[in-house]
Amino acid sequence: MPKFTAEQLIDLGTRIFSAAGAPSEEARLVSEFLVRANLAGHDSHGVIRIIEYVNNIEKGAIRPGAKIEVFRETPSSAILNGNWGFGQVIAKRAMEMAVEKARDGAVGVVCAFNCNHVGRLADYTMIALSNDMIGIAMVNSTRFVAPFGGRDRMLSTGPISFAFPSNLEFPLVVDIATSVVAEGKVRVMLHKGEKIPFGWIIDKDGNPSNDPKDLYDGGALLPLGGDEVGHKGFGLGLAIEILTGILSGAGCAYEESKRGNGIFFEAINIGRFMPIDEFKRKVTELVKAIKSSRPRPGFKEIIIPGEPEYLTEKLRLREGIYVPERTWEEIKSIAKRLGVDGIPE
Amino acid sequence: MPKFTAEQLIDLGTRIFSAAGAPSEEARLVSEFLVRANLAGHDSHGVIRIIEYVNNIEKGAIRPGAKIEVFRETPSSAILNGNWGFGQVIAKRAMEMAVEKARDGAVGVVCAFNCNHVGRLADYTMIALSNDMIGIAMVNSTRFVAPFGGRDRMLSTGPISFAFPSNLEFPLVVDIATSVVAEGKVRVMLHKGEKIPFGWIIDKDGNPSNDPKDLYDGGALLPLGGDEVGHKGFGLGLAIEILTGILSGAGCAYEESKRGNGIFFEAINIGRFMPIDEFKRKVTELVKAIKSSRPRPGFKEIIIPGEPEYLTEKLRLREGIYVPERTWEEIKSIAKRLGVDGIPE
Numbered sequence: 182m183p184k185f186t187a188e189q190l191i192d193l194g195t196r197i198f199s200a201a202g203a204p205s206e207e208a209r210l211v212s213e214f215l216v217r218a219n220l221a222g223h224d225s226h227g228v229i230r231i232i233e234y235v236n237n238i239e240k241g242a243i244r245p246g247a248k249i250e251v252f253r254e255t256p257s258s259a260i261l262n263g264n265w266g267f268g269q270v271i272a273k274r275a276m277e278m279a280v281e282k283a284r285d286g287a288v289g290v291v292c293a294f295n296c297n298h299v300g301r302l303a304d305y306t307m308i309a310l311s312n313d314m315i316g317i318a319m320v321n322s323t324r325f326v327a328p329f330g331g332r333d334r335m336l337s338t339g340p341i342s343f344a345f346p347s348n349l350e351f352p353l354v355v356d357i358a359t360s361v362v363a364e365g366k367v368r369v370m371l372h373k374g375e376k377i378p379f380g381w382i383i384d385k386d387g388n389p390s391n392d393p394k395d396l397y398d399g400g401a402l403l404p405l406g407g408d409e410v411g412h413k414g415f416g417l418g419l420a421i422e423i424l425t426g427i428l429s430g431a432g433c434a435y436e437e438s439k440r441g442n443g444i445f446f447e448a449i450n451i452g453r454f455m456p457i458d459e460f461k462r463k464v465t466e467l468v469k470a471i472k473s474s475r476p477r478p479g480f481k482e483i484i485i486p487g488e489p490e491y492l493t494e495k496l497r498l499r500e501g502i503y504v505p506e507r508t509w510e511e512i513k514s515i516a517k518r519l520g521v522d523g524i525p526e
Numbered sequence: 527m528p529k530f531t532a533e534q535l536i537d538l539g540t541r542i543f544s545a546a547g548a549p550s551e552e553a554r555l556v557s558e559f560l561v562r563a564n565l566a567g568h569d570s571h572g573v574i575r576i577i578e579y580v581n582n583i584e585k586g587a588i589r590p591g592a593k594i595e596v597f598r599e600t601p602s603s604a605i606l607n608g609n610w611g612f613g614q615v616i617a618k619r620a621m622e623m624a625v626e627k628a629r630d631g632a633v634g635v636v637c638a639f640n641c642n643h644v645g646r647l648a649d650y651t652m653i654a655l656s657n658d659m660i661g662i663a664m665v666n667s668t669r670f671v672a673p674f675g676g677r678d679r680m681l682s683t684g685p686i687s688f689a690f691p692s693n694l695e696f697p698l699v700v701d702i703a704t705s706v707v708a709e710g711k712v713r714v715m716l717h718k719g720e721k722i723p724f725g726w727i728i729d730k731d732g733n734p735s736n737d738p739k740d741l742y743d744g745g746a747l748l749p750l751g752g753d754e755v756g757h758k759g760f761g762l763g764l765a766i767e768i769l770t771g772i773l774s775g776a777g778c779a780y781e782e783s784k785r786g787n788g789i790f791f792e793a794i795n796i797g798r799f800m801p802i803d804e805f806k807r808k809v810t811e812l813v814k815a816i817k818s819s820r821p822r823p824g825f826k827e828i829i830i831p832g833e834p835e836y837l838t839e840k841l842r843l844r845e846g847i848y849v850p851e852r853t854w855e856e857i858k859s860i861a862k863r864l865g866v867d868g869i870p871e
Contacts, residue, residue, distance in 0.1 A: 255798050257602050258632035287603035288633045290794065315773070328816050330825035335816045343765035355761035362755065378754065387822035405751060405758055409723065410707065413750055416700035416831040417762075419816075420688040427808045428660070428799050435815050449635065453600050454773050463772045470780050471673050471680045471764075477732035480675035486761040 183509045184501040189525045190216045190228050193516065197231055200519035201238045203245035207270050214269045214300050219502045222493035225365035226300050229508045233298075234267075235515050242440070243267060243297050249274055252294075252430070257286045260430060261293040261444075268299035268442055276305040279448035280312045287453035292429035293444035298322075303356040303490070305446060306344035310352055313457045315449040316344040320442040321425040324434040326360045327401035329415035332387030334401040337434035338363055339421035344487075346451065347464040351491030359418040360402040367393045367402070380407045421445075528854045529846040534870045535561045535573050538861065542576055545864035546583045548590035552615050559614045559645050564847045567838035570710035571645050574853045578643075579612075580860050587785070588612060588642050594619055597639075597775070602631045605775060606638040606789075613644035613787055621650040624793035625657045632798035637774035638789035643667075648701040648835070650791060651689035655697055658802045660794040661689040665787040666770040669779040671705045672746035674760035677732030679746040682779040683708055684766035689832075691796065692809040696836030704763040705747040712738045712747070725752045766790075 194212030219227035237243040247266030263271035275291040282289025302318040309316025319341045324334040338358040345353045361381050370377045371393035384390040385399030405414025424445040426433035431443025451460045516524050539557030564572030582588040592611030608616035620636040627634025647663040654661025664686045669679040684704040692698050706726050715722045716738035729735040730744030750759025769790040771778035776788025796805045861869050
């Protein structure tokens, strides 16, 4: 597999998006967010998306340079109309606005609609974190998840992220889908030609399946909690759907016309509740206490949310980012078609 | 089993708490919240708690009539010092204050510390709902849950509730613990002398167990997601712990001195985002679409969060509330000791 430095990939992505018609700032921003996902180890949200994004630009589904309009606003809230620009550009603006509102007040909530795929939520909650605030982010998308006890896809995977400032070496960031697994994990197993564990999906008739193909043949993902306590993941997913699909104005996953991500972002200004240093110290103490508690048989250590991504990033910054052969060939052919030269080998 | 009307139980509870020294308004409020839990079918949070609360009043752990002080405040946020009054009184005030702040602005966040057991979170998010707002509530308590991969209790069960206004017949309320099951479910099985499914708890050595006794013999509850994707429940539980234990000032579950509930409540004023009628209509449409989608084999219908409690309440308002013999004997003996007469039979 070809291997590159982060800077090589960011530069190439930037030039591809620019050649596809994106303003240079947007091209670089989106490219940076994609490569950041590769660095974190989440390759499904990485440079592989260049292919889809260029395709979407050419179809008119992504409109680079689209003006982000403030649809509605109060001192502590806003709704943005993204006008179908890059999701990353809209989402970054939304969290920055939530942070501004929380800086003036104590809390800021910003929603957005007409917004394309935003990528990893952790990237946005970390904007709040780097401003000494708590970041909370949720999005919806198209339908993939059955309600508890149901056979039809009705909800999106309902990801949610929280980020908390601390004195830890790594950023403390939770970023999870409220389905048993994200759809990308099933797709990876499909491409590998492997079976998946029972409990991830049901087939089109609502029966348990361990064949990833069944998800794409009318099946559905199960909500977190699975067969026994899936009402919990369903409840969380439903709440996230309402905040991101209805309150935002972006539309719900179950609607035929649904596309892109509906956004619900929140920033909480810790300084309005307690001194930031005290907060960071207490969070650090909590995490260290958990980290140093005894692992279960079969586990070597207790892994904290945000820790694996941090370790993978350190590794990949040192050793480079592998891009699968087929993905790389596709990216190269797009680059050539758009007249982008100086493709790294 | 003795059976009573809700009004009989509320009246008796009110008179018991009054006799134990509570101001009459607080006595009635707490009694109402307990009976409301019985009506909803959550008997573990119902009149059985009269015994514990009177005990706590006598020990000085609950201080009826304690003044709730505003420790810190901004136009959109506050922290309350509950001074160890009844949890219900403090929590109700906290959500009412969040609603007031959201009415003036768009969002209100209110935390509280020095707060006793608040009971069911749904009771508080429904205060927001009845004000045409979205209610979000989280609390922490003492430690019960192991981190993913760990054998020691480090987190509380981290319950979270969301309530959304709609035109549905029942209130749309999510109210779940972020452990696989709430501690009360294990306790019920212990009292019944039955085994529990594997995947709920680990024993003191971190091994899987189906014996509920093992939880109380140094074991721990597992986070939602269990052995396979328990990092999700752990992540959610950790986020809730930080918001309710650190941001609130109430202290974390893992601390030896921890008691009572730390509170993080939020109200979102829907009218600042969209017309309330439109919101209610869209939520109703979403839920009806889910409700009318096809059930899986083995399920008769799709149950929506808040629906079972509503149906149980209708039933129990009609047919009365059963109180287990032993619980009733204990309540009667407390009533007699406190000189409360007119105990229903």
